[in-house]
Amino acid sequence: MTATPPDTDALLSVRGLGISLHGLPVVRRLSFDVRAREVLAVVGESGAGKSLTARALLGTAPRGARVTGSVRLRRAPGSYDELVGAPAPVLAALRGRRTALVPQDALSALSPVHPVGDQLAAAVRSVARVSRTEARARAVAALDRVGIADAARKARAYPHEYSGGMRQRAVIAMATINEPDLLIADEPTTALDPDLQEQVLRVLGEQREAVGAALVLVTHDLEAVRHHADRMLVMYAGRQAEQGPARRVLTRPAAPYTAGLLASLPPVETGGHGGRRRLPTIPGAPPAFDRLPPGCAFAPRCPLADERCRREEPGPRAIGDGHEVSCHRWEDVPHPATELFLERSV
Template identity: 45%
Template sequence: MPSSTRGCAVPDITESGIAGPDTTADAVASSPLLAVRDLRVAFRTRAGVVNAVNGLSFSVAPGEVLGIVGESGSGKSVSMYSMMGLLDNPNATITGSARFDGAELIGMPTKRLNRIRGNRISMIFQDPMTALTPVYTVGWQIVEQIMNHEKVTKAEAWSRAVHLLDEVGIPDAERRARSYPHEFSGGMRQRVMIAMSLACHPSLLIADEPTTALDVTTQRQILELIGDLQAKYGSSVILITHDMGVISEAADRVIVMYAGRAVEMGDESTVVRRPRHPYTWGLLGAIPKPGQRKQRLPTIPGLPPGPRDQPTGCPFQKRCRFAMEQCSTLPPLIATGEEQNHLDACWLPDEVREELREEVA
C-alpha cells in the first residue's frame, strides 16, 4: 500500500487530537457545555504504568447527543469516570482538562464536585443491580438524591420520585416506589436508574452502556425513553456503547475510540454513511443487515492491544489488513476529506480509502 502525507489538515492540531480555535470540537458550539482537552488517565501497577486514556479531546453542545463507541477496554467508561471524580484509586493519574459550563472538573475538590454530581451531571451506570443500594427502596433512593441537592420536604421529594417512576414507564408507581431493587426486572431497574439520573433535571446525562444485557425489545424501549426525556428536559447526553447500531439510531455526533484514543470523529450521518477509518469499517460491518440470515458476519481479526502492550504508532495496525510501513508512526486526528468536521487518524491516502470503503461496505 503506498504511503502518503495527508491533505486538508485542520490547523493547530496536536498529537492528542483537537487543540486550536478552528478545530471541530470548538466549532460544535460557540459555548460548549462540556469541553475536554487532552484527557489522559494512567494507572501505576507492579508491571508498570498502564495508559487507559491517551489524549482524548472533544466537546458537547447544549442539547446534543454524543455517542462514544468502541470495543471493551477502549477507554470509554474510564474517561467518563475520571471526569466525574469516580476513579477512587490512589494509583491513578489524571491529566488534561474537562471544563463543564466553564468550571474545571479535573482536580475539583470533592465537596464542590458533590454539588455537581447527581445534580447538574448525572450518570446511568452499566449495571443497575450493583448501582442501586439493595437495602433501600427505589423510591427512597430517589428521594435521598433530591433532598441532597434541593431544599424540599420529604413529602415533596417523595411525590417527585413517584412522578419520575411513572414518567419512565413503571406501572403502579406509588406502590412500586416502596419496592426494593431485587423486586424489579433488569429493564425495570434500568428505568429506575434513568428516573434517578433525571431527578434534578441535569444539564448533562452520561449513559454508560444503558442497554447492556437487555433483550432487543427492551433495548429499544430504553433508548426511546432516554431520547424522549432528553428532548423534554433539554439535557445533553453522552451515550457510551460498543454497538454501532445504537449509535446510528440515537447520536447526533460520534467518537470512535480504540486503545484509549479517538480514531474517528464527526456527525453521525457522516461517520455511519462515509466512515474513513478501517476500525470504523469493521464495527459497521458487524451490524446484521436485513435479510442476512445464512451469511456469517464479518469480524475484526485479533484482539485489542492490552493496556501494557501499546504498539508504537497506530494502535490498530496489528489488526488492520491495510497496514503499511507508515503506520509505525502515530497518525494525528485531523480532517482529510471534504468535510472539515469529520476527523480520523489513519495514514491511508484519500483516493485509496474511497476504493477500499466501497470494497468493505
C-alpha cells in the same frame, strides 16, 4: 493538519484528556465537545477506554488513576468549571445536580435495603431544600415519567421486586430527577433483551429531552448509535480513531477501524444466500495497554497499514463537516468502506 478547534458553544469541552492507571497510560490525548441537548455516542471494542473516560468526565476515576488534560463544564455562556484537578467536594457537589450517571448495572446502583421511592426522594433532598412529602411526590412523578405503571405503589417496592427493565427505568428517573445539564450513560442496556434495550434507550432519550440535558452514551451497539446519536466518537486502544456526525461516520467512515466495526454488523434485511453469508470480522484482538505497538495501535490488524503506519502514530485531522480521523491512509479507504474486510467473510 490539526484537529478542529474547541467549540465555543459546547456544554462539555474535553481537550487532551489523558488517564493513567498505576503509571500505565490508558487513555491518551482525547479531545471532543458535546453541545447542550446533543447525544454523543462513544463506541469501540471492550477495553478501548470508553468507561474509564466516562468516569473521568464525572470525576470518579478509580483509585490509582491520574487524570490530565482539561474537562470543562459550562456554567454560563463564556464561563466554565474545570473538572480536572478540582477538589473532591466540588466534584461531589456537581454530581446529581449538574451531572448524573445512568450506570451499566442498575441492580448494584440501587440500595437493596431501601424502597426505590425513598432513594429517589433522597436524591431530591441532596440538592434541594424541600420537605420529605415534596421529595416523595417528586420521586413518584419521576417513576411515572419513565413509564413505571402504578408509580405510587412501585415507589414503596424494593429493587429486587422490579424487573430488569424497570430497574433501568428507575435509575434513569434517579439520574434525571434533578434536571442535570449532562448525563453519562455507561452501557445502559447491558444484559437486557433487544426489545427492552430499545425501550430503555427511548425512555432515556425522552427524559434527556424533558430536562434539556446533553448525553454521552457509552455503547458497543452501533444500531443504538444509528437511531439515537447526533455525533459519535470511535475509540481504539485508548485513542481517538474517528469522530464526527453520526450519520456521516456510519455511512462514510474514514478510519479502517470504524469500517471494520460496520462490516461486522448484520444487514438490516437479508434474503437468499445473503442471509447465510458469514459476517466479516476484524482479525486479531486489541493490544494490551502495556504492549502497544509503535506507530498506529490498529496497524497490526489493518488491511491498509504500511511502513509509515507501523512507525508513526497518526494524530487527529479535520476532514470536513466536523469530521475528524486519526489515520495516515484515510484517503485510501474505499466506499463502501466495509469492502476492506469483506474478503474475510468467505
